[in-house]
Amino acid sequence: MAIWVLCHLLLFLVLEPTNANLEGDALFALRREVHDPNNVLQSWDPTLVDPCTWFHVTCDSQNRVTRLDLGNAKLSGKLVPDLGKLERLQYLELYMNNLVGPIPAELGNLKSLISLDLYHNNLTGSIPPSLSNLSNLRFLRLNRNRLTGRIPRKLTKLGNLKILDVSNNDLCGTIPSTGSFSKFTEDSFKNNSRLEGPELMGFVRYDVGDCN
Template structure:
């Protein structure tokens, strides 16, 4: 009775191939959206079934992408929402580039993400409240961009968050102090001219001091 086992093996192989194709397409969407003067993405060949052979991409034993290391890679251009399809991604390292535009709200789908490092870019727009749906997130570094708007209160739900840095942006309003935010010092928020300081219990200044 080897047929059931063989069927399950084939089904698993097909599933892995489909996942690899989806993840390869997601990564290739990023390649199309950025300029790459250093050719660090040269190995990202969309004709290959498995993106795990590409440089700067790490996968697990199931050939699912777990890490993307493109820090200080001289990339310019936009982040893409397709990266939200990398269901097992744990590390998204895109710091010290020249990325512009907004942080896609689809990053809130990365349920296994441990580290989101987007610091030292030129990102604009607001911090997506959807990032509060990342239960495993430990490191969130968005400093040295041009982000605007309020710090989403939803982020205080990130119980595993160990390091937060949103300094050197253009954020406004008051700084949440509940939940995981109770352990972060002022250094995490410095050099945001529109931030009015820690919010007080029952204070309405969070809403009246931020107009953008």
């Protein structure tokens, strides 16, 4: 019995730093990709085993990253797919920066995510359909970027979604009207000149032609 307990204790001690290292590597991948003029990421030291000691990072009692607060930090550069490795992340706050490029499809792996705030950046490309995997998501704010393409209809299955804002982009096609989207008003979609739908037009239109 004592040997069994000892083995499990050793396994726990081995696995925990491994998780911390993986999450630290994922966060440091972001640091390498962005320009940080105010040195808000200066404490992100890859030689430390535990990223929970870094500023702007919050962890749970098991030293797993649950929150990343980098709103209005004057960061520029691209998001990295590595962020999808933060399995217990609940809040990803990267609003009001100067981030460019696409939203990584890998963010759809963040099954614990409650809030995804990427508004007021310069993100391009389409909204990844993989975000429909975020069953715990309550807040999705992608407004004031340069996103294009259709709103993925798979997002309508996000039953816990309370706030959606994709306004002030360049989205096109029609606005989904089923599932969680039935409760969102025109304000969630405004200032997308190529976007049509029941909230804006009073009836459902079906997507036809090209929409890029």
